[in-house]
Amino acid sequence: MLEAIRQALFEEMERDPAVVLLGEDLGVYGGAFKVTAGLLERFGWERVIDTPISETAIVGAAVGMSYLGLRPVAEMQFIDFIACCFNQLTNFVAKSHYRWGAPVPMVVRGPSGGGVHGGPFHSANPEMYFVHTPGLKVVYPSTAYDAKGLLKSAIRDNNPVLFFEHKFLYRRVKEELPSGDYTVPLGKAVVRREGRDLTIVSYAAMMHTSMEAAEVLAKEGIEAEVIDLRTLLPLDRETLLASVKKTNKILVVHEDTRTGGIAGEIAALVCEGAFEDLDGPVLRVTSLDTPVPYSPPLEERFLPDVQRVAAAARDLARY
Amino acid sequence: MKISLRREQHLELYYYMKLNRALEEQMVRLFRQNKIVGGLYSSLGQEAISVGTAYALEPRDWLAPMIRNIGALLVKGFKPRDILTQHMAKYTSPTLGKDGTSHFGDLKVRHVVSPISMLGDLIPVMTGIAMAGSYLGQKIVAMTWIGDGGTSTGAFHEGINLAAVQKAALVCIIENNQWAYSTPVRRQVPTQDLADRAKAYGIPSYVVDGNDVVSVYQVSKEAVERCRSGQGPILIEAKTMRMKGHAQHDAAEYVPKAMFEYWKARDPLDRYEKHLTASKLWDAQTKAEIDARIERELQEDLEFAESSPLPPPELVEQGVYCEGCHTIEPDWRRPKEELVPPKSSVAAVWEVEDFGAFEKREEPAAAAKHSTVLASGDGRRHPAQPSARKGKAAKTPTRNKVRR
Ligand SMILES: Cc1ncc(C[n+]2csc(CCOP(=O)(O)OP(=O)(O)O)c2C)c(N)n1
Numbered sequence: 001m002l003e004a005i006r007q008a009l010f011e012e013m014e015r016d017p018a019v020v021l022l023g024e025d026l027g028v029y030g031g032a033f034k035v036t037a038g039l040l041e042r043f044g045w046e047r048v049i050d051t052p053i054s055e056t057a058i059v060g061a062a063v064g065m066s067y068l069g070l071r072p073v074a075e076m077q078f079i080d081f082i083a084c085c086f087n088q089l090t091n092f093v094a095k096s097h098y099r100w101g102a103p104v105p106m107v108v109r110g111p112s113g114g115g116v117h118g119g120p121f122h123s124a125n126p127e128m129y130f131v132h133t134p135g136l137k138v139v140y141p142s143t144a145y146d147a148k149g150l151l152k153s154a155i156r157d158n159n160p161v162l163f164f165e166h167k168f169l170y171r172r173v174k175e176e177l178p179s180g181d182y183t184v185p186l187g188k189a190v191v192r193r194e195g196r197d198l199t200i201v202s203y204a205a206m207m208h209t210s211m212e213a214a215e216v217l218a219k220e221g222i223e224a225e226v227i228d229l230r231t232l233l234p235l236d237r238e239t240l241l242a243s244v245k246k247t248n249k250i251l252v253v254h255e256d257t258r259t260g261g262i263a264g265e266i267a268a269l270v271c272e273g274a275f276e277d278l279d280g281p282v283l284r285v286t287s288l289d290t291p292v293p294y295s296p297p298l299e300e301r302f303l304p305d306v307q308r309v310a311a312a313a314r315d316l317a318r319y
Numbered sequence: 320m321k322i323s324l325r326r327e328q329h330l331e332l333y334y335y336m337k338l339n340r341a342l343e344e345q346m347v348r349l350f351r352q353n354k355i356v357g358g359l360y361s362s363l364g365q366e367a368i369s370v371g372t373a374y375a376l377e378p379r380d381w382l383a384p385m386i387r388n389i390g391a392l393l394v395k396g397f398k399p400r401d402i403l404t405q406h407m408a409k410y411t412s413p414t415l416g417k418d419g420t421s422h423f424g425d426l427k428v429r430h431v432v433s434p435i436s437m438l439g440d441l442i443p444v445m446t447g448i449a450m451a452g453s454y455l456g457q458k459i460v461a462m463t464w465i466g467d468g469g470t471s472t473g474a475f476h477e478g479i480n481l482a483a484v485q486k487a488a489l490v491c492i493i494e495n496n497q498w499a500y501s502t503p504v505r506r507q508v509p510t511q512d513l514a515d516r517a518k519a520y521g522i523p524s525y526v527v528d529g530n531d532v533v534s535v536y537q538v539s540k541e542a543v544e545r546c547r548s549g550q551g552p553i554l555i556e557a558k559t560m561r562m563k564g565h566a567q568h569d570a571a572e573y574v575p576k577a578m579f580e581y582w583k584a585r586d587p588l589d590r591y592e593k594h595l596t597a598s599k600l601w602d603a604q605t606k607a608e609i610d611a612r613i614e615r616e617l618q619e620d621l622e623f624a625e626s627s628p629l630p631p632p633e634l635v636e637q638g639v640y641c642e643g644c645h646t647i648e649p650d651w652r653r654p655k656e657e658l659v660p661p662k663s664s665v666a667a668v669w670e671v672e673d674f675g676a677f678e679k680r681e682e683p684a685a686a687a688k689h690s691t692v693l694a695s696g697d698g699r700r701h702p703a704q705p706s707a708r709k710g711k712a713a714k715t716p717t718r719n720k721v722r723r
């Protein structure tokens with residue numbers, strides 16, 4: 001997946017000199033995870049900009065660049081540090097087009113998520129702060145193919161896009177990618193596995209957990225349909241509702257903490273749009289409502305796993 | 320640098336300052352009639368700064384105003400009606416009623432970035448404008464303002480520091496009007512001159528009498544041209560006084576009466592009128608003509624604003640995203656080939672010239688001293704310290720080198 005992201009950046013920079021990168025240690029060093037390795041050599045100092053440790057200035061400068069028609073891609077060394085530029089993103093960036101018709105064609109990307117024992121400050125899933133912010137788009141891919149295609153779409157989009165890269169997947173998800181240019185549309189979920197008994201909705205690393213759980217369930221005769229959201233804002237209501245209308249049951253799985261996670265939003269929209277079709281409660285399997293702990297047994301308890309997803313699915317299937 | 324103004328320019332400065340003041344007086348009347356929807360801020364006593372600084376820009380340059388920079392918006396070509404309709408939340412306002420006050424801009428023609436309320440955030444944004452301008456080969460300068468209080472934000476620091484390491488063509492004016500809401504400047508910053516902050520960023524700075532429009536203009540012009548020549552950002556501190564409360568709701572009872580009196584005697588418009596008369600740049604008739612023109616224009620725009628409709632409620636849901644309404648294409652002023660491989664390719668290594676040794680400390684950069692241009696009722700400059708131009712800044716490294 002990491003290589004897919006690097007390729008997307010590489011190809012977009014080749015295609016369009018308006019695409020520039022800025023962030024901490026991403027040039028000479030190639031980024032903390034080496035996502036941007038080799039890009040400075042190829043595109044030069046003016047297009048791959050090592051900045052001071054100033055998240056507000058990184059995002060602010062990216063806004064200014066985008067006002068002159070550039071398409072900056074700003075990196076957060078770890079997505080946890082996006083909290084430092086929360087104001088720029090939610091007040092300056094998100095409201096720009098609405099307030100005065102000034103589009104902000106920029107991308108903020110960075111490694112997110114847990115499962116690698118990064119502790120409370122290097123494991124965050126802060127996507128919902130931004131899903132709650134009209135004017136932004138929020139993308140969180142689970143496959144290498146999607147990561148590449150969605151990042152390209154994000155760079156070409158006229159709106160600000162936050163692009164979350166689950167660091168657990170960086171080197172674990174490996175796929176053969178088609179050669180040549182392709183994009184994956186923003187705002188479209190995808191059905192990863194067809195099934196008739198219940199719908200499991202997830203995204204990012206938990207997609208893989210959900211798929212594994214679906215395999216376990218299949219051996220027990222429960223056929224789960226699995227949906228990968230891919231984009232959290234705007235949310236693909238149609239795909240979700242169509243699936244619920246078919247399976248009549250829905251389980252949401254996310255690595256984000258429970259309260260205020262996207263499961264709550266999905267529960268509401270299913271009630272609004274498919275209440276008559278429901279044969280059971282909307283259930284959710286999520287991380288616990290705590291900071292992400294450091295020690296392995298604590299983090300393992302914190303995160304959802306295949307057993308918990310499968311158990312919730314079995315409960316739901318019984319309705 | 321000898322910076323002089325032609326007679327018409329002198330008169331234009333008067334026109335903008337007077338228009339700024341008359342427009343705000345008009346808005347105070349509207350406020351009392353309950354026709355201003357939100358708050359109303361005043362730049363009374365600070366008009367020379369907004370006007371004198373913005374007047375130093377070329378049309379291709381960019382600015383981003385703060386709440387008290389209506390004068391700068393007028394200089395950049397916005398009309399009283401834009402400001403009136405913004406405050407009155409009308410559908411005919413530049414933001415169609417979606418935002419108020421000076422929160423509007425124009426990417427295409429006037430090159431004005433809309434501010435947001437959060438103080439300090441414009442500085443990194445304008446740094447980005449300057450960086451992109453240089454990247455595109457446009458030779459532009461970006462200008463913005465910040466209050467004495469606003470310099471306490473992290474965004475101010477991050478933005479100026481990024482501009483400094485990037486040698487971005489940013490002119491940042493600190494309007495030291497002695498107060499940040501109810502807090503006096505000494506509780507905000509412990510130094511006498513806020514321009515001293517420039518030292519920490521290794522950039523040049525000026526202190527100027529903010530109530531002397533000619534000095535403000537001259538310093539700004541010099542700063543703008545130095546910036547344009549690639550020497551990096553510049554900080555200008557303009558000393559002035561907020562002559563009203565923070566906004567209309569605030570009676571400013573916390574300000575000593577004597578302080579208002581002190582500054583009232585230094586009113587920028589009075590002083591400039593006297594200067595124009597003493598220098599024989601105008602006569603009573605010229606003044607009367609300009610004043611009549613201002614009155615006429617204001618009257619016309621007031622009628623326009625008052626008769627404008629409020630926005631239709633359906634507008635609320637429109638425009639959160641760009642859904643194809645904009646075509647985004649940068650204005651390239653240099654060959655794109657320089658920026659794509661193979662021409663763009665470099666050896667990705669830092670050239671470290673300074674190993675950070677303690678013994679071989681260099682003299683502090685001359686750039687770290689600021690030029691002081693204080694009280695000069697006659698509009699002439701009185702630099703108290705030698706200009707920084709001949710110092711370190713002259714040896715600016717080439718663009719790529721800065722980045723290593
Ligand atoms: C980050 C932030 N915090 C608080 C405020 C509320 N606020 C608006 S103006 C102001 C005082 C600003 O003082 P100064 O920067 O000196 O500008 P002045 O009003 O004197 O022009 C405050 C506290 C704000 N707009 N932004």
Ligand SMILES: [Mg+2]
Nearest residue numbers: 466467498499
């Ligand atoms: Mg102030």
